[in-house]
Amino acid sequence: MFEYEFMREAFIASTFIAITAGLVGVFVVSRNMSFLSHTLSEIGFAGASFGILVGISPLAGMIIFTLISSVAVGSLSSESSRREASISAISSLFIGLGILFLSLSSESSSYATNILFGSIVGISSKEVNQLMILALFVIFVFIIFYKPLSFDSFDHIGARAAGLKTRLLSVAFLVTLALSVSIGAQIVGSLLVFVLLTLPGATAKYLVHSVPKLIMVSVGLSLAGVWLGLYLAFVTNWPVTFFISAFEVIAYFLGLSYKNWKLNH
Amino acid sequence: MVFQNLNFQINDGDFISLIGPNGSGKTTLVKMIMGLEKKSSGDLIVDHKQTIGYVPQFRNIDIDYPLNIEQFVRLNLKFTLSPKKRQSDNQLIKRILEKTGLTALKDRPLGLASGGEKQKAYLAQALLNDPKVLILDESTASLDVEVKMQLMDLVAELNQNEKLTVIFITHDYELTKKYTHRALFFRDHELQEVDVKDVSEDMFEMGG
Ligand SMILES: Nc1ncnc2c1ncn2[C@@H]1O[C@H](COP(=O)(O)OP(=O)(O)OP(=O)(O)O)[C@@H](O)[C@H]1O
Ligand SMILES: [Mg+2]
Numbered sequence: 511m512f513e514y515e516f517m518r519e520a521f522i523a524s525t526f527i528a529i530t531a532g533l534v535g536v537f538v539v540s541r542n543m544s545f546l547s548h549t550l551s552e553i554g555f556a557g558a559s560f561g562i563l564v565g566i567s568p569l570a571g572m573i574i575f576t577l578i579s580s581v582a583v584g585s586l587s588s589e590s591s592r593r594e595a596s597i598s599a600i601s602s603l604f605i606g607l608g609i610l611f612l613s614l615s616s617e618s619s620s621y622a623t624n625i626l627f628g629s630i631v632g633i634s635s636k637e638v639n640q641l642m643i644l645a646l647f648v649i650f651v652f653i654i655f656y657k658p659l660s661f662d663s664f665d666h667i668g669a670r671a672a673g674l675k676t677r678l679l680s681v682a683f684l685v686t687l688a689l690s691v692s693i694g695a696q697i698v699g700s701l702l703v704f705v706l707l708t709l710p711g712a713t714a715k716y717l718v719h720s721v722p723k724l725i726m727v728s729v730g731l732s733l734a735g736v737w738l739g740l741y742l743a744f745v746t747n748w749p750v751t752f753f754i755s756a757f758e759v760i761a762y763f764l765g766l767s768y769k770n771w772k773l774n775h
Numbered sequence: 776m777v778f779q780n781l782n783f784q785i786n787d788g789d790f791i792s793l794i795g796p797n798g799s800g801k802t803t804l805v806k807m808i809m810g811l812e813k814k815s816s817g818d819l820i821v822d823h824k825q826t827i828g829y830v831p832q833f834r835n836i837d838i839d840y841p842l843n844i845e846q847f848v849r850l851n852l853k854f855t856l857s858p859k860k861r862q863s864d865n866q867l868i869k870r871i872l873e874k875t876g877l878t879a880l881k882d883r884p885l886g887l888a889s890g891g892e893k894q895k896a897y898l899a900q901a902l903l904n905d906p907k908v909l910i911l912d913e914s915t916a917s918l919d920v921e922v923k924m925q926l927m928d929l930v931a932e933l934n935q936n937e938k939l940t941v942i943f944i945t946h947d948y949e950l951t952k953k954y955t956h957r958a959l960f961f962r963d964h965e966l967q968e969v970d971v972k973d974v975s976e977d978m979f980e981m982g983g
Pocket of ligand 1: 795798832
């Protein structure tokens with residue numbers, strides 16, 4: 511399949527997507543932000559449609575929307591349960607906006623399905639380069655903040671007690687989350703990018719118990735999912751997102767069963 | 776409004792207990808000292824802000840917590856690339872684990888540690904950077920007598936030999952009597968200093 515240019519591009523792009531999503535996903539899970547990453551994908555959809563409408567790239571539109579909203583969420587310090595209700599209200603507004611922007615723009619509807627459901631053919635080599643740079647930026651931020659972010663993500667009260675700047679960490683993390691949503695959506699689609707951002711991290715938690723191992727397993731599951739998905743999508747011509755989400759969901763339930771089995775033995 | 780008429784001073788080398796019923800504001804006061812809780816009015820002057828070791832009352836360390844005890848204690852080290860600093864950091868960790876009686880347990884996942892072992896690990900982490908002040912928020916609650924005494928003996932020793940100022944929140948009459956030199960009694964949103972020898976058991980018995 512690598513004799514095709516578009517498959518090579520898709521392969522490189524999804525490799526970087528999977529690494530960032532797997533990495534960020536470990537912390538999405540430990541910071542209880544699965545719900546927020548779901549909402550960010552929906553906001554990203556509105557951003558992509560907005561990008562199309564005003565004539566900037568969908569990726570740029572997504573980044574703008576997800577960055578602004580994630581930082582806005584991060585600076586709200588309200589209680590988390592109240593936050594969830596208001597987040598879901600906001601997310602329905604953004605889906606509506608996304609649909610509105612798309613219907614106002616003159617682009618064909620296949621463009622819209624690509625944004626929503628993902629695609630392996632839509633990506634150009636210029637976009638691959640953009641994705642790579644963004645992914646490397648995310649990885650760089652993680653290397654810098656690795657230790658305090660681990661401290662804060664698994665023991666928030668302790669991190670505050672130790673005098674860490676948890677607000678700054680939270681904003682830094684949300685920026686990487688917004689970027690991961692935006693780059694992941696380019697192949698997986700904004701509707702299901704949160705699958706890559708939550709399931710591998712959640713599965714890893716059932717299997718291993720140290721931060722480096724969590725990251726390795728999560729990135730591994732995420733890579734396996736996108737590689738297998740690309741291959742199967744190429745062979746069958748079915749949507750890549752279907753295979754990726756099917757793989758991650760199966761892996762999740764296998765992980766869960768493994769954990770339960772281990773508890774009983 | 777949590778506090779009225781709050782007026783007190785804590786000096787270097789004090790070993791002071793904060794006592795009073797549930798909900799009387801002890802945790803809130805230390806959070807204010809740490810700058811983690813806002814106050815609506817009044818002055819609070821904290822001299823050693825950078826060097827307070829604080830062990831909070833509640834902490835969400837679940838069973839899956841992904842670090843062992845040594846790694847957990849290490850979290851409080853500043854990041855460094857210098858090999859020399861790393862070496863001295865390793866020495867520091869070794870010493871603190873020894874002091875808190877955790878050397879044999881250093882590889883145990885913190886999530887699986889017992890309540891007493893966890894408290895020792897929290898204490899070790901808080902003591903790592905040689906704080907001038909140590910704040911313990913009910914660190915001895917739910918520990919058996921022996922572990923309680925081990926912990927308090929260690930703290931008392933640091934208070935004696937290294938002039939560590941200790942602020943100790945507790946509902947434990949015996950410990951207050953045995954270890955602390957001053958007592959601040961919280962009641963009805965007011966706070967009064969009582970002499971430790973006048974601390975009576977019924978101060979711990981009244982409801983909030
Ligand atoms: N963030 C908050 N917002 C509003 N009220 C609060 C908040 N935190 C604490 N309180 C209230 O302030 C009062 C003092 O609480 P605090 O936790 O300081 O009590 P405490 O003396 O530490 O009690 P305990 O012995 O049970 O630990 C309580 O009535 C509590 O419900
Ligand atoms: Mg309290």
